[in-house]
Structure formats: C-alpha cells, structure tokens
Amino acid sequence: xxxxxxxxxxxxxxxxxxxxxxxxxxxxxxxxxxxxxxxxxxxxxxxxxxxxxxxxxxxxxxxxxxxxxxxxxxxxxxxxxxxxxxxxxxxxxxxxxxxxxxxxxxxxxxxxxxxxxxxxxxxxxxxxxxxxxxxxxxxxxxxxxxxxxxxxxxxxxxxxxxxxxxxxxxxxxxxxxxxxxxxxxxxxxxxxxxxxxxxxxxxxxxxxxxxxxxxxxxxxxxxxxxxxxxxxxxxxxxxxxxxxxxxxxxxxxxxxxxxxxxxxxxxxxxxxxxxxxxxxxxxxxxxxxxxxxxxxxxxxxxxxxxxxxxxxxxxxxxxxxxxxxxxxxxxxxxxxxxxxxxxxxxxxxxxxxxxxxxxxxxxxxxxxxxxxxxxxxxxxxxxxxxxxxxxxxxxxxxxxxxxxxxxxxxxxxxxxxxxxxxxxxxxxxxxxxxxxxxxxxxxxxxxxxxxxxxxxxxx
Amino acid sequence: xxxxxxxxxxxxxxxxxxxxxxxxxxxxxxxxxxxxxxxxxxxxxxxxxxxxxxxxxxxxxxxxxxxxxxxxxxxxxxxxxxxxxxxxxxxxxxxxxxxxxxxxxxxxxxxxxxxxxxxxxxxxxxxxxxxxxxxxxxxxxxxxxxxxxxxxxxxxxxxxxxxxxxxxxxxxxxxxxxxxxxxxxxxxxxxxxxxxxxxxxxxxxxxxxxxxxxxxxxxxxxxxxxxxxxxxxxxxxxxxxxxxxxxxxxxxxxxxxxxxxxxxxxxxxxxxxxxxxxxxxxxxxxxxxxxxxxxxxxxxxxxxxxxxxxxxxxxxxxxxxxxxxxxxxxxxxxxxxxxxxxxxxxxxxxxxxxxxxxxxxxxxxxxxxxxxxxxxxxxxxxxxxxxxxxxxxxxxxxxxxxxxxxxxxxxxxxxxxxxxxxxxxxxxxxxxx
Numbered sequence: 001x002x003x004x005x006x007x008x009x010x011x012x013x014x015x016x017x018x019x020x021x022x023x024x025x026x027x028x029x030x031x032x033x034x035x036x037x038x039x040x041x042x043x044x045x046x047x048x049x050x051x052x053x054x055x056x057x058x059x060x061x062x063x064x065x066x067x068x069x070x071x072x073x074x075x076x077x078x079x080x081x082x083x084x085x086x087x088x089x090x091x092x093x094x095x096x097x098x099x100x101x102x103x104x105x106x107x108x109x110x111x112x113x114x115x116x117x118x119x120x121x122x123x124x125x126x127x128x129x130x131x132x133x134x135x136x137x138x139x140x141x142x143x144x145x146x147x148x149x150x151x152x153x154x155x156x157x158x159x160x161x162x163x164x165x166x167x168x169x170x171x172x173x174x175x176x177x178x179x180x181x182x183x184x185x186x187x188x189x190x191x192x193x194x195x196x197x198x199x200x201x202x203x204x205x206x207x208x209x210x211x212x213x214x215x216x217x218x219x220x221x222x223x224x225x226x227x228x229x230x231x232x233x234x235x236x237x238x239x240x241x242x243x244x245x246x247x248x249x250x251x252x253x254x255x256x257x258x259x260x261x262x263x264x265x266x267x268x269x270x271x272x273x274x275x276x277x278x279x280x281x282x283x284x285x286x287x288x289x290x291x292x293x294x295x296x297x298x299x300x301x302x303x304x305x306x307x308x309x310x311x312x313x314x315x316x317x318x319x320x321x322x323x324x325x326x327x328x329x330x331x332x333x334x335x336x337x338x339x340x341x342x343x344x345x346x347x348x349x350x351x352x353x354x355x356x357x358x359x360x361x362x363x364x365x366x367x368x369x370x371x372x373x374x375x376x377x378x379x380x381x382x383x384x385x386x387x388x389x390x391x392x393x394x395x396x397x398x399x400x401x402x403x404x405x406x407x408x409x410x411x412x413x414x415x416x417x418x419x420x421x422x423x424x425x426x427x428x429x430x431x432x433x434x435x436x437x438x439x440x441x442x443x444x445x446x447x448x449x450x451x452x453x454x455x456x457x458x459x
Numbered sequence: 460x461x462x463x464x465x466x467x468x469x470x471x472x473x474x475x476x477x478x479x480x481x482x483x484x485x486x487x488x489x490x491x492x493x494x495x496x497x498x499x500x501x502x503x504x505x506x507x508x509x510x511x512x513x514x515x516x517x518x519x520x521x522x523x524x525x526x527x528x529x530x531x532x533x534x535x536x537x538x539x540x541x542x543x544x545x546x547x548x549x550x551x552x553x554x555x556x557x558x559x560x561x562x563x564x565x566x567x568x569x570x571x572x573x574x575x576x577x578x579x580x581x582x583x584x585x586x587x588x589x590x591x592x593x594x595x596x597x598x599x600x601x602x603x604x605x606x607x608x609x610x611x612x613x614x615x616x617x618x619x620x621x622x623x624x625x626x627x628x629x630x631x632x633x634x635x636x637x638x639x640x641x642x643x644x645x646x647x648x649x650x651x652x653x654x655x656x657x658x659x660x661x662x663x664x665x666x667x668x669x670x671x672x673x674x675x676x677x678x679x680x681x682x683x684x685x686x687x688x689x690x691x692x693x694x695x696x697x698x699x700x701x702x703x704x705x706x707x708x709x710x711x712x713x714x715x716x717x718x719x720x721x722x723x724x725x726x727x728x729x730x731x732x733x734x735x736x737x738x739x740x741x742x743x744x745x746x747x748x749x750x751x752x753x754x755x756x757x758x759x760x761x762x763x764x765x766x767x768x769x770x771x772x773x774x775x776x777x778x779x780x781x782x783x784x785x786x787x788x789x790x791x792x793x794x795x796x797x798x799x800x801x802x803x804x805x806x807x808x809x810x811x812x813x814x815x816x817x818x819x820x821x822x823x824x825x826x827x828x829x830x831x832x833x834x835x836x837x838x839x840x841x842x843x844x845x846x847x848x849x850x851x852x853x854x855x856x857x858x859x860x861x862x863x864x865x866x867x868x869x870x871x872x873x874x875x876x877x878x879x880x881x882x883x884x885x886x887x888x889x890x891x892x
Contacts, residue, residue, distance in 0.1 A: 069740050161788040168702065171694035175715040175762070178755045182726055185733030248498045255495025272502040277878055278509065279816030281845040282867050285852045289860065290512050320505045327502075351484055353491035374721060381723020383819035388852060408725055408819070415732065416822050433729040437722065444721040448714075 003065065006132050010061070010139055014054040017143040021049030021150070028152050040157035048156040051163055053143030057135040064131045072123045080116050186437055189430030196424040197225045202431060204228065208394035208405075210414060210425050225428055227435070229394035233311070233404035237386060238379035240315025240400060241322055245379075246372055248319075249326025256327075257334045258356055276324035284388030287317035292389055299401055306401040309391040315400065318385050322375050329374065333367025333454065334360060366454040373447035377440040383408040407432050513871070517864025523653035523666060524609040524617045526580055526642060528559045531602040532592060542596035550592075552585035556607065564638055575635045581608040583667040606651065611665040611858035613639055617648065618861075627857065656865065660831040661847065665858035668851070670866050672833045676746055676826070676841030677815060683750020683837055684757060684814050689807050691754070692761030693796075696803075699762070700769040701791050720759035727756045728823030736824055743825035744840040752820050757810040764806025768799040801888035808881040812874050818845040844870050 025042035029035045035042070073094060077083060084090055093113070100109050100117035101124070109117070194202070205226015252272060256265050292313035299306035306312075337360050345355040361368070391403030392413060414429035536554045539546035560576050561567065567576040584607040591605065592598055609617070612630050616639060619627035631639075642648035659669030695716075703709040731752035735741045741748050772795050780790040821827075826842050827850065834841035842850070844866060851863040 066739060073740075157786065161786060164788060165698075165702065168694045168698035171691045172698040172703070172712055174691055174695060174755075174758060175712055175719055178719055178730070178758070179715050181734055181755075182722070182730045185730050186726070189733060248501050251495050251498035252502055255492070255499055259492060259495055260499075268499050268503065271506055272499070274506050275502065275509075277812065277816075277874060279818065279845050279870060279874070281816070281818045281848050281852075282509075282513070282871070285848065285863060285867060286509055286512060288852065289516075320509075323502055323505070351488045353488045354484070356491070377721055377723075381725065383723070383725045384849065387819075388849070408723070411725060411729070412819070412822055415729075416827055430729060430733070433726055437726050440721065440723055440726075441718065444718050445714075447721075448717050 002128075006061070006135065010054060010057055010135065013057075013136075013139045013143065014050045017053035017139075017147075018046040018050040020046075020143075020147050021156075022046035024049075024147060024150050025152075025156075028150070032152055038152050039155050044156040044160050045150065045154070047160045048154075049143060049146045049150075051160060052146040053139050055163070056142055057139035060138060061131060061135045064127075064135075068127050068131070072120065072127060075123055076116050076120050079119055080112060082112075182437060186430050186434040189427050190434040193424055193427035193431045196427070201225060202227055202428075206396060208410075210410070210428055225424065227407075227432065229396045230405060230407045230410055230432070231435075232396060233390070233394070234380055234406040234408075236311050236398070236400065236404055237315045237318065237390060237406055238376060240312060241318035241379045241382075242372070242376060244316060244319025245322035245326050245375060249323045249375075250330050250368065252323070253327040253330035253334060254356055254360075257331055258352065258360070272327060273324050275320060276328075278321070280321065280382065280384040281388070283317050283321050284384040284386075287313050287385055287389035291317055295401075304401060307391065307403040309389060309403040310401045311390060311404045312400040314386050314389040317389065318379055318382055321382070321385065322378060325378060326371060326375050329371030330364070330368050333364045333371065333451075336367070336455070337363045364454075366450050366457075370447040370449075370451035370454065373443050373450070377443035377447070380443075381408065381436060381440050383412060387412050407436050411436070513864050513867050517861060517866075517868045519618050520656060520858075520861040520865035521653050522650040523655065524614040524648060525606040525651050526609050526613075527604055527606055527647040527649075528556070528563065528580075529602060529604050530555055530559045530588065532588075532598050532600060533558065534600055537599075539599075542592060542599055547589055547593055550589065552588040555588060556580060556584055572634065575632055576638070578610055579613055579635070579638065581610050581666045582664055583662075584608055606649075608655065608666050609648065611856060613648075614666060615857045617643070617650065656862065660833055661829055661842070661850070662831065665854075665856050665862060668859070668862060670844065670847060670869060672830045673842050673844045673847035673866070674869075675833050676749075676830070677843040677845075679746035679834060679837050679841065680749040680753065680821075680843055681811055681815060683747055684753040685807070685811060687750065687754040688757050688761055688810065689803075692758050692807075692810075693765050693803055695758070695762045696765030696769055697791055697796070700766050701787070701795070716759050716762055719755075720763065723819075724756055724817055725819040725823065727752050728820030730755065731820060731824045742838050742840070744828045744830075744842075745838045746834065746841055746843075747837040748824050749821050749826055749843065750837070752824060753814040753817060756817065756820065757814050760810040760813060761803075761806055764809065765799070765803045768802025768806065769795060771802060772798045798890070801884060805881045805885045808877055808884070812877040812881075815843075815877070816845055816870070816874060818843075818849055821846055822849075844873075 022042050022045060025038055025045035029038050029042065038045075076097060077090065077094065080093070083093060096109065096113055097116045097120050100113060101120045202225050205224065206228050207224040207226045208229050209224045252268075256269060260268065288309075292308055292310060295310055295313050295316075296306045296308050299310075341359050341363055342355055345359040346352070350358065386406045386409050390406060390409055392405055392409065393403055394405050394410075395402055397404065411429045411432050414425055414432075532555060534540055536558055537550040537552065539550045557573075557577055560579060561573070564576055567573050587605070587607055591603075613635075615627055616631050616636065639648060655667060656669045658671055659667055660672030662668040699709065699712065703712075731748055735748045735751055736743055741751075776794055776798065777790050780794045781787075785793065821843060826846050828840055828842060829850075830840060830842045832839075848863055848866050848870065851859045851866065854863075
C-alpha cells in the first residue's frame with residue numbers, strides 16, 4: 001500500500017474512533033440519566049478513543065518510515081558479493097540498483113545488480129505491506145479495545161490531558177534536540193577530519209588550500225588545511241563591520257531615545273529597521289555589484305591598489321546590515337535605565353549630552369556590551385554577503401583593500417556542488433562549522449548572561 | 460582688603476571661566492547631537508541608496524524587447540504536412556524564422572552576416588511559433604505577423620540606448636546595430652511587458668529566464684516550514700509559559716532556545732546536510748528538506764514571540780476560567796490561546812518572512828540546482844527565490860544583472876507585504892488590557 005493512502009486510511013480510522021467514543025458516551029449518558037453522570041464530557045471520550053487508535057499507529061509508522069530505507073539498503077548491500085570499498089562507489093552501485101528497480105536504467109546491468117534490484121523490490125514491497133498491516137492492526141485493535149473498555153466512570157479528560165501535556169513537553173524539547181543534532185552532526189564529521197589532519201595543523205597552520213589529490217600519484221595537491229588565514233579574514237571583515245555598526249547604531253539609538261521628538265521617532269525607527277528585514281542575499285548583491293566597484297574606483301583615484309573583492313566592501317555592507325541590530329538592542333537597554341538617574345544628573349546642572357555620556361551610558365553599559373557581543377556573533381556567522389562580495393583566496397593580510405576569505409565562505413565553497421563524503425575536503429567544512437558554532441555559542445552565552453544580569457539590576 | 464579684592468577678582472575670573480566652559484560644554488552638546496543626527500541620516504541614506512540602486516538596476520527587466528516578423532508557416536521549410544504532436548516535435552521552426560528574417564533584411568548575404576541576422580531573435584522563439592501552431596492548426600501554410608522575443612544582446616543594446624546615444628554594444632556589430640535601429644524606427648521592435656519573467660523557470664538565456672520555478676519552490680518550502688514550525692512553536696511556548704515548573708530542565712530549554720536564535724543560519728544547513736540528507740537519506744534539493752531546516756531555524760523566533768503573546772494575556776482571565784471549574788488544559792485552550800492568537804500569528808508571519816529571505820542553509824542542502832521545470836510537490840528538485848538571486852548574480856551576462864535586481868524587487872515586495880500584514884494584524888487584533 002502506498003504511504004499517502006495509508007495515512008488517509010489512518011486518518012479516517014481516527015475520525016471513526018472519535019465518533020464511536022463520542023456516541024458511546026452520549027448513549028451511556030442517556031440511559032444513566034444525563035451528562036452529569038459521566039466522569040467527563042462526551043467529546044473527551046471521543047478524543048480518548050481517537051488518541052488510542054491513532055497515536056501508537058502513527059508513531060509506529062513514523063519510526064518505520066524513518067528507518068526502512070537504511071535497513072533495506074543494508075540488507076541489499078550485504079547480499080552483494082563484491083562491492084566497491086569506497087563509500088562513493090557503494091553509493092553509485094546502490095543508485096544503480098534503485099534505478100533498475102524503478103525501471104529506468106540506461107544500458108546493460110550486470111547480473112549482480114539485477115539480482116540486487118530484484119531483492120530490493122521484494123524487500124521494499126514486503127516492508128510496505130508489513131508497515132500497512134501492522135499499523136492498521138494496531139489502530140483498529142487499540143481503538144476497539146478502548147471502545148470496549150468504556151465506562152461512565154472512566155476519567156477520559158484526565159487521560160487526554162496527560163497525553164496532550166506529553167506532546168507539549170516533546171515540542172518544548174525540540175530546541176534541545178536541535179542543539180544536540182547540530183553538535184552531533186558537526187562533531188562526528190570533525191572528528192573524522194581530525195583523524196586525517198592533525199588538529200594543531202588545522203588551528204595553527206598558516207596555509208589553506210583544500211585541494212585533495214584525485215589520483216594517488218598526482219603532484220603538488222596534497223592539500224593544506226591551516227585555517228589561520230580564514231580566522232584572520234573573518235576577524236577582519238567582522239571588525240570592519242563592527243567599526244561601522246557600533247558607532248552608528250549606538251548613536252542613532254541614543255538620539256532616538258534621548259533627543260528625538262515623537263514624530264521623528266515614529267518615522268526614523270521603522271525606516272532604519274527596514275535594514276534588518278532585507279535578506280542577506282540582497283546585501284551580497286549590493287556589495288558585489290555596487291559597493292565593491294565603487295571602493296575599487298575610489299582607491300584607484302587615490303592611487304591605491306584595491307581588489308575588486310575587497311574585505312572593505314564586504315565589511316562595510318555587513319556593518320550596514322547590523323546597524324538596526326545594534327540600535328534596537330541599545331535602544332532597549334537605554335530605555336531601561338531609570339528616569340530618576342537622568343533627572344538627578346540634569347538637576348545637578350549637566351547638559352543632556354553629559355547626562356547621556358556620564359550617567360546613562362555607564363548605567364546601560366553591560367546591556368550595550370551584551371548587544372555588541374551578539375552583533376559580533378552575527379557578523380562572524382554571516383554568510384551570503386561574504387560569499388558574494390569577499391574572495392576565495394586565503395590571503396593572510398591586514399590590508400582591508402585586499403581580498404580575504406572567511407570561515408563561512410569556505411564552508412559554502414567546500415560543500416556546494418558534488419561532494420564525496422569521505423574526503424578531508426568535505427569534512428574540513430564540518431570542522432570549520434564546529435569552530436563557527438563553538439565561537440558563536442561562547443559569544444552568545446556571555447552576551448545573554450550579561451544582558452540578563454543587567455535586566456535584573458533595574459527590574 | 461587685599462583679601463577681599465583678590466576674592467572679587469577670582470569671582471570675576473570664575474564667572475569668565477564658567478562662561479567659557481559653558482560655551483565649550485554647549486558646543487560639545489551640539490556636536491553630540493549632530494553625531495546622533497548624522498547616524499540616523501547615515502542609516503536612512505543606506506536604505507535610500509540600497510533601494511534606488513536595486514530599483515534603477517531592476518526596473519528594466521519588467522519589459523523585454525520583441526521583434527515583429529511576418530512568418531510563413533511553410534510546410535516545406537517546416538518539413539511537416541499535418542499538425543500533430545509528433546510532427547510538431549520534429550518541425551523546423553528555426554528555419555521558418557530564418558526565412559522570415561532573410562526576407563526582412565535581404566541585404567545579409569555572407570555566412571557571418573546571416574549568423575548576425577539570425578541572432579536577432581531569441582533561441583526560444585521557435586517554441587513560441589510551435590505553441591501558436593499547436594493552438595491554431597489551420598495556420599499551416601499561412602502567413603501571419605507575430606511578436607518574437609529578441610535576443611538578450613539586442614535587448615541590452617536597446618535598453619542602453621536611453622542612457623547614451625551610442626548604447627552598450629558588447630557583442631553587437633555595427634551592422635546588427637543598424638538593423639536594430641531600423642526595426643525600432645519602423646516600430647517593428649518594441650519593448651513589451653515581460654511575461655516570460657513570471658511564467659518561466661531558470662534558463663541559460665537571460666531572455667528566457669523567469670522566476671516561476673523559484674517562486675513555487677519558495678512557496679512549497681514555506682508551506683512545509685509553516686506547517687511544522689507554527690504548531691510546534693506554539694506548543695512549546697504553551698508548555699514553557701503555562702506549565703513548566705521552574706527547575707533546571709526548564710532553564711536548560713530556555714537557554715537552548717535563546718542560543719539557537721543566535722546560531723548562524725549556515726550551521727543549520729550543516730545539520731540538514733548531515734542529518735536529513737546523509738542520515739535519513741531524504742532527497743537533495745527538495746522543498747521538504749529545505750522546510751525542515753528552516754523550521755529548526757525559525758522555531759526560536761516563533762517560540763519567543765508566542766511566549767510574549769501568552770504573557771500579555773492577563774492572569775485574571777485564567778483565574779476567572781479556573782474559578783468556573785475549567786481544567787488547566789481547558790483554561791489554556793479555550794480562553795488563553797484564542798486571546799493570544801493574534802500575537803502568535805504576527806510572530807509566525809515575521810518568522811516566515813525571515814525564512815523566505817534565507818539563503819545560506821539552503822545552499823548546503825543542494826537547493827542551488829539549475830531548475831528549469833516548475834516543481835509540483837515538496838519532494839521535487841527545486842530552488843527558492845533568494846537562491847535564484849544568488850545564482851543569477853554570478854552570471855556574467857548584463858541582462859542577468861537586470862533580472863537579478865528584478866527578482867530582488869519581487870522578493871522585497873513579498874517581504875514588505877508580509878511585514879506590513881503583520882503590523883496591520885497587530886494593530887487590528889491586539890488588545891490592550
């Protein structure tokens with residue numbers, strides 16, 4: 001049976017179960033003298049039956065669908081006598097088997113593949129039939145059992161609410177699963193990478209050129225995985241971005257919070273927030289096609305040599321992107337500073353700017369620092385702007401007019417396109433991802449902690 | 460006495476000093492204020508420059524040059540004698556177009572001149588003729604005037620004429636430019652509304668490239684994202700806000716959510732690649748996987764905004780419902796949730812807008828494929844609008860710059876629409892207690 005049909009059938013069964021439970025309860029109420037003789041409302045009896053009918057069957061089906069492909073693959077591959085050693089070769093062979101089974105393979109298939117394809121079809125059909133049979137039996141059996149066990153004293157509402165509560169908890173744990181998933185996915189591949197390339201070379205090596213030899217006898221392409229040029233490139237672009245975003249963002253937040261009239265505020269704030277809603281790919285396009293040529297021409301007219309993919313262009317545009325981030329976070333913390341502090345300073349005769357500089361900013365400093373740290377973590381992880389406007393060459397330089405590359409750019413270039421999953425080149429992307437995840441994690445953690453402490457101070 | 464005079468002198472000095480200092484303090488005040496205004500102006504200028512740049516680059520792509528030709532559906536040139544599916548597939552429509560072009564400009568005689576001539580119309584033009592003949596079989600053997608899409612070099616040249624008298628030549632020769640100007644003068648070359656841009660998928664030829672496939676891909680991806688992230692996010696918010704006891708476990712969940720909100724989006728792409736594609740072997744380039752990845756990415760946003768919406772419902776509502784004998788679950792689902800819904804929907808729309816503009820994680824899971832066909836479901840290979848923009852931005856043809864900007868304009872309009880509706884929804888439905 002096809003999976004969609006099975007789902008539809010299960011849905012139908014669930015509806016039937018609800019109806020049966022409901023009418024059972026109504027009938028019981030009629031014979032025993034009114035709804036108040038029941039422990040719960042009839043709809044809860046319906047839900048109770050529907051949950052017993054549907055939930056276990058759907059869980060079974062979900063698990064089955066998640067693992068059946070992998071199990072079938074393992075069974076089929078075990079049946080093949082001489083299979084290639086590499087994962088890529090095995091993938092190719094398995095794809096051949098699948099294509100043959102689906103009926104579209106060009107050219108002649110070897111008898112071995114044909115046998116495997118037959119086995120594949122047999123296993124897949126068996127699996128589909130079994131999954132349909134099992135889940136339907138489970139649904140009907142448990143549904144019928146619940147209907148038979150019905151009694152007016154059954155506390156259906158409490159049972160239903162218990163299940164719903166479990167569902168809510170599971171959803172809340174999705175965040176934890178995601179974090180664990182991220183950690184596992186980057187950690188395992190990184191460990192495999194560090195088996196091929198020593199971690200010290202990765203962290204302290206000065207040369208990055210992730211080409212791997214296609215053949216063993218190829219010359220001069222052993223690959224170098226020293227990530228220092230990527231780290232410095234990332235730091236430089238982020239530093240340029242922060243150099244733009246922090247002063248502009250902070251000053252505009254101060255102006256909006258302390259000086260601006262209500263009219264200016266209601267107009268200027270949303271306009272600047274527009275910058276936060278523009279997709280990063282648009283900034284990337286803007287940086288690559290407008291800002292970078294402009295900077296190159298400007299540098300040339302000043303007698304300087306600038307690359308057409310300069311770090312300055314990428315950093316500048318990234319800074320513009322981060323302005324609203326810094327300004328709205330600073331705005332929050334500046335507004336959280338109690339008015340009494342300002343009144344006190346003004347009452348002692350200080351001007352408005354002195355109040356801001358000597359009282360409001362120091363009081364809001366932890367919050368501002370937290371916001372800036374969050375902005376830095378944003379800049380480090382930003383991808384599209386640097387992919388489109390910064391270069392690919394891993395230069396170890398301090399000249400912002402030269403082209404640099406960043407961690408995120410390398411992750412994208414290593415993973416986009418055809419890839420083999422056992423080459424250090426692909427695994428390097430996961431090692432870089434691990435670095436990225438860890439550094440942003442630390443920054444976020446400190447920032448959130450600082451902001452939280454600061455909030456408690458004035459609450 | 461000396462003492463007194465000295466004091467007097469000092470008082471005067473003090474006053475002078477105070478006034479001096481006051482002047483400098485006021486000057487500083489002005490500078491500080493000026494810096495604030497300058498920052499605001501810088502931000503607004505950035506918005507202005509960004510938008511005018513995109514619009515000035517992209518508005519041209521909504522029109523497309525087309526050439527009017529008298530086409531004779533000659534059976535001999537076409538090589539068919541009746542109109543059916545098979546013969547249409549074999550028919551030589553290119554020959555018909557070449558014939559018509561030679562007739563219009565008989566002066567082209569040498570091979571290279573003819574090649575120049577043939578390159579006036581798009582390589583997609585034969586399909587236009589095929590569609591016309593398929594719709595009207597009686598045209599076979601007849602002659603009619605049709606508008607055929609011009610080649611992108613022609614289009615670029617025509618559009619650049621408005622900037623300078625010379626125009627941008629590129630690969631266009633003098634003779635070809637002469638033909639084009641002749642056609643323009645006689646009204647046989649016109650800029651018409653570019654419907655192809657909205658009805659086609661991607662193409663290597665700029666004049667045939669459109670955003671339909673990318674738009675549908677975005678739609679499917681967003682549907683998957685919405686279907687998963689909204690229920691899960693709301694459920695998580697309800698648990699954390701209404702049920703969760705204050706303990707370590709709850710703290711851990713909260714720290715996790717706040718952290719995930721700040722994790723770079725590309726890391727979610729790595730997760731999608733390693734888990735959804737390599738472990739669960741879901742299809743690459745599919746909106747299903749894209750939607751899953753974007754779900755994980757937008758969940759924190761939705762959870763945080765849903766919690767804020769739940770928090771805004773006053774406790775008196777809950778107490779009143781409990782007083783009437785409702786269970787905890789009934790209080791939440793019958794009373795609190797409906798009141799918090801507008802706020803939650805606003806958060807969901809903002810989360811979806813964020814997901815719609817996201818590019819980097821989708822590159823990781825292979826949604827950068829060259830997609831010509833419009834995807835029909837969530838497991839078909841497809842791309843999304845931002846990725847399409849990324850792909851076109853890399854293309855060297857001048858006409859693609861224009862199309863990239865136009866695609867950006869479409870993307871931005873959708874985003875503005877979504878955000879505006881979120882604001883409107885909040886204004887309309889939000890209740891202040």
